[in-house]
Amino acid sequence: MSDPSQISPLTAHLGYWLRFVSNHVSQGFAQKVEAMDVTVAEWVVLRELLENGPMSPSALADHLGLTRGAVTKLADRLIAKGMIGRAFRIDDRRRQTLEIHQKGRDLVPGLAALADLNEIEFFGHMRAEDRDILGRLMRDLVRHHHLKTIPTE
Secondary structure, three states: OOOHHHOOOHHHOHHHHHHHHHHHHHHHHHHHHHOOOOOHHHHHHHHHHHHHOOEOHHHHHHHHOOOHHHHHHHHHHHHHOOOEEEEEOOOOOOOEEEEEOHHHHHHHHHHHHHHHHHHHHHHOOOOHHHHHHHHHHHHHHHHHOOOOOOOOO
């Protein structure tokens, strides 16, 4: 039988603290955007389409590190809300493009303001230098581990 005093506590692990903070940051943001009838994943899709322009579902999936099925479900929800549209090529109806509609364009600045507010609520108490260090360390971990999947939940 293991001696509990020889087992490291949860709080001894950086992963514990990363997850602890991440969960609270993510949940706070999710609550804010849900008040605008959008999920975090839908916000990510809207933001990507606004920034990168029309793209195929497969290109969007690759860019976000999501499955094509997940992108299709997100696109279907956003289409039903009138925020994006799906256009088919005339010569090949299997090929399609997703593009943001005006309703989605109009919503993105408000959602971005909520992301900024969430950032301030969780990290605003920190000195600018410490926020910069934390950001640099997180980006270093992403690069070192070749992380590609964009967080959507």
